[in-house]
Amino acid sequence: MKADAIALPRFHARLWPYVAAALGVAVLISVPNFAGLYQTQLLTYGLIMAIGALGFNLLLGYTGLLSFGHSAYFGLGAYTVAFLLQWLGIRSMELYILLGLPVVAIVSALFGYVCVRHTRIFFGILTLALSQVLYSLALKFFWVSGGTDGLRVKRPTLLAGMIDFAGSGGFSRFLVAYYYYVLGVFILSTAIIWVIVHSPFGKALQAIRDNETRARFLGLRVRRFRWAAFLLSGTFTGLAGILWAPLNGLTTPDVLYWPFSGEIVFMTLLGGFRNFFGPIVGGVAFTFIKTYAVASTEYWQLLLGTVLVVLVLLLPTGIVGVLVQVARRRVPMERS
Amino acid sequence: MSLLRTVELRKRFGALNACDGVNFTVEKGEFLSLVGSNGAGKTTLVNLITAHLQPDSGQVLFEERDITGLSVSERIKAGIARSFQLVNLFDGLSVFDNVALAIFAREGKTAKIAALAANDDDVRRETREVLAEFGLAAKSELMAGELAQGERKLLDVAVAYALGPKLLFLDEPTSGVSSAEKAQIMDTVSSVVRSGAVTAVVIEHDMDVVFRYSDRIVMMHEGAFLADGPPDAIRANEAVASILLGAPSPA
Amino acid sequence: MSILVVQILNSLFYASVLFLIAAGLSLIFGVMRIVNLAHGSLFAVGAYIAAWLVGRAIAMGLPVVWLLLLMPVAALAVALLGIVIEPLLLRPFYRRAEEYQLLVTFGLLLILEDLMRLVWGGLPLTADTVMDAIPSVHIGALIYPGYNILVIGVGVAAAILLWVVIYGTKFGVLLRATSQDRRMAAALGLNVGLVYVAAFAVGCFMAGLGGAIVVPSHAAVLGMGIEALILAFVVVVVGGLGSLKGALVGALIVSFVRTAGIQFFPEIELAVLYLIAAFVLIIRPTGLFGTA
Numbered sequence: 001m002k003a004d005a006i007a008l009p010r011f012h013a014r015l016w017p018y019v020a021a022a023l024g025v026a027v028l029i030s031v032p033n034f035a036g037l038y039q040t041q042l043l044t045y046g047l048i049m050a051i052g053a054l055g056f057n058l059l060l061g062y063t064g065l066l067s068f069g070h071s072a073y074f075g076l077g078a079y080t081v082a083f084l085l086q087w088l089g090i091r092s093m094e095l096y097i098l099l100g101l102p103v104v105a106i107v108s109a110l111f112g113y114v115c116v117r118h119t120r121i122f123f124g125i126l127t128l129a130l131s132q133v134l135y136s137l138a139l140k141f142f143w144v145s146g147g148t149d150g151l152r153v154k155r156p157t158l159l160a161g162m163i164d165f166a167g168s169g170g171f172s173r174f175l176v177a178y179y180y181y182v183l184g185v186f187i188l189s190t191a192i193i194w195v196i197v198h199s200p201f202g203k204a205l206q207a208i209r210d211n212e213t214r215a216r217f218l219g220l221r222v223r224r225f226r227w228a229a230f231l232l233s234g235t236f237t238g239l240a241g242i243l244w245a246p247l248n249g250l251t252t253p254d255v256l257y258w259p260f261s262g263e264i265v266f267m268t269l270l271g272g273f274r275n276f277f278g279p280i281v282g283g284v285a286f287t288f289i290k291t292y293a294v295a296s297t298e299y300w301q302l303l304l305g306t307v308l309v310v311l312v313l314l315l316p317t318g319i320v321g322v323l324v325q326v327a328r329r330r331v332p333m334e335r336s
Numbered sequence: 337m338s339l340l341r342t343v344e345l346r347k348r349f350g351a352l353n354a355c356d357g358v359n360f361t362v363e364k365g366e367f368l369s370l371v372g373s374n375g376a377g378k379t380t381l382v383n384l385i386t387a388h389l390q391p392d393s394g395q396v397l398f399e400e401r402d403i404t405g406l407s408v409s410e411r412i413k414a415g416i417a418r419s420f421q422l423v424n425l426f427d428g429l430s431v432f433d434n435v436a437l438a439i440f441a442r443e444g445k446t447a448k449i450a451a452l453a454a455n456d457d458d459v460r461r462e463t464r465e466v467l468a469e470f471g472l473a474a475k476s477e478l479m480a481g482e483l484a485q486g487e488r489k490l491l492d493v494a495v496a497y498a499l500g501p502k503l504l505f506l507d508e509p510t511s512g513v514s515s516a517e518k519a520q521i522m523d524t525v526s527s528v529v530r531s532g533a534v535t536a537v538v539i540e541h542d543m544d545v546v547f548r549y550s551d552r553i554v555m556m557h558e559g560a561f562l563a564d565g566p567p568d569a570i571r572a573n574e575a576v577a578s579i580l581l582g583a584p585s586p587a
Numbered sequence: 588m589s590i591l592v593v594q595i596l597n598s599l600f601y602a603s604v605l606f607l608i609a610a611g612l613s614l615i616f617g618v619m620r621i622v623n624l625a626h627g628s629l630f631a632v633g634a635y636i637a638a639w640l641v642g643r644a645i646a647m648g649l650p651v652v653w654l655l656l657l658m659p660v661a662a663l664a665v666a667l668l669g670i671v672i673e674p675l676l677l678r679p680f681y682r683r684a685e686e687y688q689l690l691v692t693f694g695l696l697l698i699l700e701d702l703m704r705l706v707w708g709g710l711p712l713t714a715d716t717v718m719d720a721i722p723s724v725h726i727g728a729l730i731y732p733g734y735n736i737l738v739i740g741v742g743v744a745a746a747i748l749l750w751v752v753i754y755g756t757k758f759g760v761l762l763r764a765t766s767q768d769r770r771m772a773a774a775l776g777l778n779v780g781l782v783y784v785a786a787f788a789v790g791c792f793m794a795g796l797g798g799a800i801v802v803p804s805h806a807a808v809l810g811m812g813i814e815a816l817i818l819a820f821v822v823v824v825v826g827g828l829g830s831l832k833g834a835l836v837g838a839l840i841v842s843f844v845r846t847a848g849i850q851f852f853p854e855i856e857l858a859v860l861y862l863i864a865a866f867v868l869i870i871r872p873t874g875l876f877g878t879a
Contacts, residue, residue: 066686114865118872120685121622121828125820129864132817136857200440200456201449203429207437210426217418218441218499219409225446259813262693269690274428299705305697312690313679 017276021190028183032176041247042291043284044179047186048243050283053268054193055236060265061273062197063229064209065116069127070264072111072134073104073234075256077241079138080104082151082251093156093181096242104238105231112230116223128258135256150252153245182243189236190280196232197276205229237264263290266308272318281319337400339364339535340385340416340503345394347380354380355391356559362503367529368537369546372556378539379421381556382505386418387411398503417501419492421508421539427481431472431491434480436463438498463498470494470524486517493525497534506538510545518542522549547571589727594846596726600735602842603742604801608815609822610749610834611793617829618766618786621677624692627816628699629665629791633798634807635703637661638712641803651720658799665795666788673787678780696812704809711806718803738800745796746835753831762786766829821864827877836875 028047032040052074059065080100084090090099115126138145145151155174158181196202208215208222216222245251254260263286270289271282289307293300315322340362347355354377362368370378383389385396387408395404398414406414426434439459440446454460467473470490475483480491493509506525510518526549529536540546546553546567553570555563563573612626623629640657676695680688721733753759765772765782773779797815798807805811818841826837841860848856867874 060686066689068689114869118868122824122868122872124689125622125824126865126868128817129820129824129861129868133858133861133865136861140853140857195452196449198452198454199449200437200445200451200453201447203433203437203440203453204446206429206433207426210428211424214420214424214426214495217408217412217424218438218495219412220441220446221409258817259697262697265690265693299701301697302701302705305694305699305701308694308697309676309691312687312694316683316687 020277025187029180032179037172037175040179041175042288044175044182044247045244045291046284046287047182048240048247048283049264049267049287050280051186051189051243052237052240052264053271053279053283054190055233055238055240056264057268057273057279058193058196058205058236059229059233060268061275061278062202062209063205063226063233065226065229066120066124066265067115067127067230067233068124068258068261068265069111069129069131070234070237071256071258071261072127072131073108073238074241074244074260074264075131075134075138075251075253076107077104077238077243078245078248078251078255079145079151081242081245082146082153085153086151091154091157093158093246096156096246097185097239100242101235101239104241105235108231108234108238109227112227112234116226116230128261131256131261132258135253135258138253138256145253146251148253150250153249153251155249156246178247182247185239185243189239193236194276201225201228266304268318269308269316270311270318272321272324274317275320275324278318278320285319338362339399341397341400342381342385343395343397345381345384345396346392347384347389348392353559355384355394357394358559358561360385360554360561362535362537364502364535365529365532366535366551367526367549368535368552368554369550370537370539370554370556371541371543371546372562376556377559378556379507380559382418382507382537382539386416386505412499412501415500415502416505417496417499417503418505419489419496419507419509421511423485423488423492425480425488425491425495427479429480430476431478431480431483432463432467432476434491434495435466435498436460438495439463439466439500442498442500466494466498469528470497471520484517486513486520489513489517490521490524493521497528501534504534504536506536508539508541510540510542518545525549589729592726593729593731594850596731596735596739598839598842598846599739599742600804601845602838603738603745604797605818605822605842606742606835606838607745607793607797607800608819609826609838610745610831611790611797612819613823613826613829613831613834614762614793615787615790616823618762619677619681619783621688622692622828623790624689624816625695625699626692626790626794627814627819628696628703628812629668629794630798630815630819631703631807631812632668632699633661633665633795634802634811635707635712635798636664636795637799638714638802638807639707641714641717642712645716651716654714654717654720659796661799662792662796665798666792669788669791670784672791673784677787678783696816700809700812703812707807709809711808712802713806714803716803732804734803738804741796741800745793746831749793749831758785818860821860824864824874825867827874830874830876833874833876 031043035043056067056070059067077100080103081096084096084099090096111127111130114130115123118126139147155170158177204215204220205225207218208220208225212222241255267282267286268279269282270286271280272278290300290304293303297303317325338361342358342360345355345358345360358381360381372378380389384391387406391404395402397403398416403411403414426437429437436453436459439462440453443459445456464473467476470493472487472490472494475487480488483491489509493506496504509521509525513521522545525536525538528534550567552566554561555570563570608626608630612623615621615623637658640661641654644654644657672695676691677688680691718732718734721737723730724733724736753762761777761782765777765779769779822834822837822841825840826833826835844860844863845856848859852859
């Protein structure tokens with residue numbers, strides 16, 4: 001009897017993330033059936049941001065490093081797509097991803113190598129400065145980057161060119177198809193990051209986050225782990241940028257500008273950065289909130305800023321953090 | 337062959353002579369207590385042996401191998417581990433994961449990124465064994481930050497032990513805990529030593545604890561050894577008694 | 588030759604403004620260990636308030652000399668804003684993780700940027716009259732605004748004044764004691780809370796003053812705060828966070844590099860600055876004169 005009493009709660013506690021995930025996926029798959037095109041498109045953006053935030057949170061929530069320069073990788077991903085189209089005429093989404101990921105990975109590795117030599121404030125400032133180098137390059141070399149006008153990105157072909165969206169009704173077909181495409185990439189990314197975070201590597205990262213000194217005394221090479229986390233983080237956020245460009249149809253320097261880095265931090269905090277699903281909820285929620293804020297008032301920055309301040313003051317654990325606290329009060333069990 | 341031997345180990349901090357030509361030996365399988373007043377040089381000695389400090393001169397020999405030039409992580413690999421005076425845990429990880437991580441680190445598995453930690457049965461089994469030995473099995477799913485102080489100290493020792501060292505240094509493992517918890521900690525360490533799994537050197541101030549558990553007591557004073565021997569011999573040593581109690585020897 | 592002198596004067600002008608902003612940022616960090624992301628926005632608020640005050644003063648027909656006095660008034664207004672901000676938004680976070688402080692100040696930035704838009708609209712606000720009121724000087728064959736020289740004077744005066752206050756007055760001792768060891772200062776009976784508010788107010792005053800003195804030359808526009816913040820960051824990174832000397836030296840270096848950059852490599856002038864910052868951070872993380 002006693003064995004049961006201990007085993008049962010633990011069984012629930014380990015299972016619920018998978019159950020929640022399965023439910024979530026089921027809901028997401030059915031969205032285009034009952035939501036309009038606009039909502040579907042919005043949700044696509046939301047899922048893209050969720051991938052970006054998940055990547056970002058690898059660094060913040062799991063390694064304890066706050067980067068204020070993640071716009072660099074997102075923007076780099078977006079511009080890579082635009083360049084691939086413009087210079088090489090590539091239209092295939094798969095090629096965008098296949099060729100774009102190494103680019104963001106290399107730059108993440110480079111920037112990361114420089115940044116992880118420092119921690120806390122200087123780390124943040126350094127990530128900010130490096131991202132602004134990219135921004136100023138995009139702005140100044142306007143004959144390459146299109147300057148503030150940006151570069152147009154046409155509708156890509158999906159699934160190795162099998163599906164394209166020319167002709168009438170192409171846009172709506174694209175929106176629906178692209179939603180499923182992004183959903184697929186999102187599910188895959190989430191699964192990969194889940195494994196990363198629950199692997200021995202992921203545990204080591206969290207240990208470094210909690211107690212760098214003790215981690216060193218376990219023989220862990222702290223700087224190397226941080227660098228690896230940075231690389232992975234930048235790559236996933238870059239993936240989000242790659243997915244974003246064809247949907248947005250246009251890549252401008254705004255996506256490299258540092259307030260966008262702030263938005264990435266904001267959405268992660270909104271969802272809760274101490275929980276795996278927090279960034280997902282935050283990414284989607286923020287996309288909707290910002291869209292409605294921008295639509296409803298000219299002063300959406302004021303609104304957003306106020307929400308952010310209130311959030312940090314009152315709800316530091318974010319939406320998911322609050323949900324978890326509520327759930328734990330209702331269902332007392334030992335945490336896993 | 338002694339397990340550990342230091343040869344004329346010296347360390348000064350400005351005018352303070354923390355270690356004055358110390359020749360310290362530790363034999364395999366013993367439970368040794370390192371005592372002395374604050375500033376006597378105990379922690380400095382341990383720091384020198386575990387590579388948290390570099391000596392001004394002298395050598396550290398482990399199993400007759402010169403390890404003086406090795407780094408912290410290299411000495412851990414060689415078989416020396418320590419716990420800390422101020423508890424040093426990974427509060428955001430569970431008790432289970434704290435110990436498991438030490439084992440992963442020891443096994444060199446921390447680079448594994450494509451497999452779930454939960455799937456490594458060997459590590460999980462050994463973690464459960466260590467937790468059981470330290471009486472923490474029931475708390476294994478709690479966050480380390482949620483434990484009571486005495487349990488945190490136990491966990492700290494457990495994590496150092498899980499590194500599979502041959503020689504384990506414990507820096508004041510019973511400071512800041514109740515007497516019941518003290519007994520629990522020291523009983524566990526003692527039984528782990530008795531089982532032959534590890535040799536322990538404990539820095540302690542609580543003389544009751546020291547006399548009850550130690551095989552051998554070494555007393556430091558102003559960077560040098562004042563006395564070295566089994567508890568009975570130390571008890572009878574008048575010089576020691578005057579330093580410890582500031583009065584003629586007790587019964 | 589005259590062109591060279593003009594470029595040097597331009598750099599010094601720019602350095603004066605940057606110094607004020609950066610010194611304020613450094614002071615706040617040195618005493619409170621807070622990096623205020625909204626600091627640039629406070630600079631912008633100072634510019635807007637100064638330009639607005641000048642507009643009203645002209646409408647009321649005040650003599651031009653008085654216009655100059657409006658600059659410190661605008662700075663004072665920003666300091667008052669700081670006195671409101673500190674207990675409301677910053678104090679709750681002193682015990683919390685650094686990330687939260689950065690986030691709150693980022694939220695403040697968003698709020699301030701839009702508040703400026705709300706109050707003053709999207710069009711630039713100018714205060715040219717002040718600049719025109721100061722007679723021009725001749726440098727060789729060139730005519731150079733006398734106002735710029737005045738600004739350089741203000742910069743120098745501010746540097747000296749700050750130095751005197753921090754190293755020569757009792758208040759300065761309080762600031763330095765608190766910045767070195769907050770707990771010790773509190774244990775000695777210092778009202779740390781008051782010191783914090785005072786330090787923050789002084790930092791805000793300086794940012795506001797920077798905005799006020801720059802606006803006759805460069806109109807107040809939306810987004811100027813964000814640009815200024817990044818530059819201020821570069822300055823404190825190069826000079827060292829928490830160091831007055833560092834703010835001065837950093838401001839000079841950044842200004843001269845910027846002027847040279849605009850002259851010789853205009854495309855990548857910004858990038859060069861950021862790279863310098865990154866470079867300094869790599870080889871000397873605490874900056875030239877920084878306290879870690």
